[in-house]
Amino acid sequence: xxxxxxxxxxxxxLSEQDHAFYGLVWAGTTLAAxxxxxxxxxxxxxxxxxEVMLWLNYQQEPVAASDLGAKTMxxxxxxxxxxxxxxxxxxxxxxxxxxxxxxxxxxxxxQGRALFAEADATRRAALAPVFTDRxxxxxxxxxxxxxxKLRA
Amino acid sequence: xxxxxxxxxxxxxLSEQDHAFYGLVWAGTTLAAxxxxxxxxxxxxxxxxxEVMLWLNYQQEPVAASDLGAKTMxxxxxxxxxxxxxxxxxxxxxxxxxxxxxxxxxxxxxQGRALFAEADATRRAALAPVFTDRxxxxxxxxxxxxxxKLRA
DNA sequence: GGGCACTGTGTGCACACGCACGCACTCTCG
DNA sequence: CGAGAGTGCGTGCGTGTGCACACAGTGCCC
Numbered sequence: 001x002x003x004x005x006x007x008x009x010x011x012x013x014l015s016e017q018d019h020a021f022y023g024l025v026w027a028g029t030t031l032a033a034x035x036x037x038x039x040x041x042x043x044x045x046x047x048x049x050x051e052v053m054l055w056l057n058y059q060q061e062p063v064a065a066s067d068l069g070a071k072t073m074x075x076x077x078x079x080x081x082x083x084x085x086x087x088x089x090x091x092x093x094x095x096x097x098x099x100x101x102x103x104x105x106x107x108x109x110x111q112g113r114a115l116f117a118e119a120d121a122t123r124r125a126a127l128a129p130v131f132t133d134r135x136x137x138x139x140x141x142x143x144x145x146x147x148x149k150l151r152a
Numbered sequence: 153x154x155x156x157x158x159x160x161x162x163x164x165x166l167s168e169q170d171h172a173f174y175g176l177v178w179a180g181t182t183l184a185a186x187x188x189x190x191x192x193x194x195x196x197x198x199x200x201x202x203e204v205m206l207w208l209n210y211q212q213e214p215v216a217a218s219d220l221g222a223k224t225m226x227x228x229x230x231x232x233x234x235x236x237x238x239x240x241x242x243x244x245x246x247x248x249x250x251x252x253x254x255x256x257x258x259x260x261x262x263q264g265r266a267l268f269a270e271a272d273a274t275r276r277a278a279l280a281p282v283f284t285d286r287x288x289x290x291x292x293x294x295x296x297x298x299x300x301k302l303r304a
Numbered sequence: 305g306g307g308c309a310c311t312g313t314g315t316g317c318a319c320a321c322g323c324a325c326g327c328a329c330t331c332t333c334g
Numbered sequence: 335c336g337a338g339a340g341t342g343c344g345t346g347c348g349t350g351t352g353c354a355c356a357c358a359g360t361g362c363c364c
Contacts, residue, residue: 028180
């Protein structure tokens with residue numbers, strides 16, 4: 001992650017589609033960088049750790065590492081290392097699967113859930129002035145529609 | 153850059169705003185990764201190199217390295233290294249500024265412009281099936297409106 | 305049951321990036 | 335004119351990441 005908000009994104013003679021694309025990449029990286037910086041500053045928590053905890057938090061059952069790699073935006077090797085670090089701090093528990101001896105069942109500990117709740121609050125706080133507060137319901141709905149089309 | 157399209161982004165009980173945010177980051181990184189992979193495959197060109205060439209291509213006059221750092225999404229050190237690599241391949245020229253001996257005037261060479269034209273074509277080709285073709289004019293306009301609000 | 309392809313996971317290595325620093329140069333002010 | 339603050343640029347260092355590989359375990363098919 002970057003750590004600085006830069007990029008004015010005032011490019012010149014680009015088509016509408018191209019400009020929309022660059023704006024998309026710019027907005028995504030800028031907002032992610034801001035969240036990453038705030039998470040690191042307040043909780044000493046890298047964004048990749050937060051991403052794993054986010055996914056684990058909304059799962060009822062423990063999940064396998066390969067699931068985290070498929071669902072999250074992280075590679076398998078990154079998942080392996082992040083989970084290892086989280087386990088070292090007691091934020092997640094890694095128990096071998098009963099049905100498959102290769103697989104590992106990963107879940108948040110109580111401490112992990114507590115820290116995630118705090119971290120998610122700071123994420124919302126960091127996002128509010130630059131994202132949430134600036135968009136109305138119609139904007140949000142429009143973005144939703146676009147994501148649906150892109151995901152298909 | 154990543155190199156793989158992953159992430160299904162089917163998160164659970166999130167608010168509309170949060171879902172819009174995650175979709176934004178997901179779409180940005182996924183599309184950027186796709187462009188990066190295609191650029192590397194076809195032209196052996198990293199996305200950071202392409203980004204510098206893109207900005208240089210739409211400038212009439214040579215620009216300083218600090219301008220590239222401010223306008224592009226790259227850090228100053230990254231600009232320094234990328235420009236060095238591009239100069240090594242004869243794609244950009246670095247001539248010391250006449251008015252300020254510290255500054256460098258960077259511009260694309262003819263070879264650089266030619267390669268950028270090809271690379272930009274592959275970028276459009278890579279983006280078409282997953283982005284451009286899936287969105288209509290109303291979607292593009294909606295995205296434009298959002299980027300305007302976020303940039304302000 | 306035994307061999308074989310395949311899957312889930314972890315790791316060594318090379319590479320790219322940001323940060324902090326250093327150097328050369330410019331500007332300002334007394 | 336000279337000293338000190340500020341600016342533009344490049345670079346060593348530490349860190350994080352992806353890729354390719356290794357290893358253990360599983361399922362299939364004969």
